[in-house]
Amino acid sequence: MAIIILAHPNFEKSVANKSIIENVRKCNPDIEIRNIFSLYPDYKIDVQAEQQILLKHNTIVFQYPFYWYNMPAILKQWFDVVFEYQFAYGSKGDKLKGKNFLPSFTVGAPESGYRTLGDHHFRVLEFCKNMEQTAYYAQMNYIDPIYFTGTSLAAGYTVKQVTDNAKNHSDRLIQHLDKLQ
Numbered sequence: 001m002a003i004i005i006l007a008h009p010n011f012e013k014s015v016a017n018k019s020i021i022e023n024v025r026k027c028n029p030d031i032e033i034r035n036i037f038s039l040y041p042d043y044k045i046d047v048q049a050e051q052q053i054l055l056k057h058n059t060i061v062f063q064y065p066f067y068w069y070n071m072p073a074i075l076k077q078w079f080d081v082v083f084e085y086q087f088a089y090g091s092k093g094d095k096l097k098g099k100n101f102l103p104s105f106t107v108g109a110p111e112s113g114y115r116t117l118g119d120h121h122f123r124v125l126e127f128c129k130n131m132e133q134t135a136y137y138a139q140m141n142y143i144d145p146i147y148f149t150g151t152s153l154a155a156g157y158t159v160k161q162v163t164d165n166a167k168n169h170s171d172r173l174i175q176h177l178d179k180l181q
Contacts, residue, residue, distance in 0.1 A: 001181070065108070
């Protein structure tokens with residue numbers, strides 16, 4: 001079974017991530033979704049509770065908006081405390097070994113900006129190396145990220161464009177999850 005670790009600091013105002021989660025809930029209500037910002041707005045994460053949740057699932061999806069070429073701070077904090085020594089790594093830290101690790105995120109800017117001569121210089125996947133290494137270090141199966149670009153209403157994208165793309169994203173995510181089960 002899969003779990004989605006949702007890490008969006010302003011989920012209620014989100015268009016893209018909110019649409020993705022709503023569609024996943026509608027299409028597969030058995031997928032557990034943990035909104036860690038809602039659970040831990042003070043960033044005081046219950047490490048034991050989060051570890052126990054992870055132990056119950058074979059596939060862990062990390063759903064978040066791409067912030068400054070990385071994950072939101074709450075997700076970084078979650079990794080810092082939940083993927084601790086002798087749980088996720090270390091001589092006895094094999095508790096996540098063999099589980100699937102799947103980043104799923106949204107990017108505000110257009111894909112064209114993520115090129116060598118684009119505004120952001122690097123391709124989107126190049127910014128995911130920290131996630132990939134985290135998965136490998138925890139002996140997890142890293143699955144290439146699912147993402148889509150052009151989610152920023154401030155950049156001129158319409159709500160319809162973003163929600164249509166979010167629906168396509170969530171459909172791809174559900175298909176990936178079905179294959180992994």
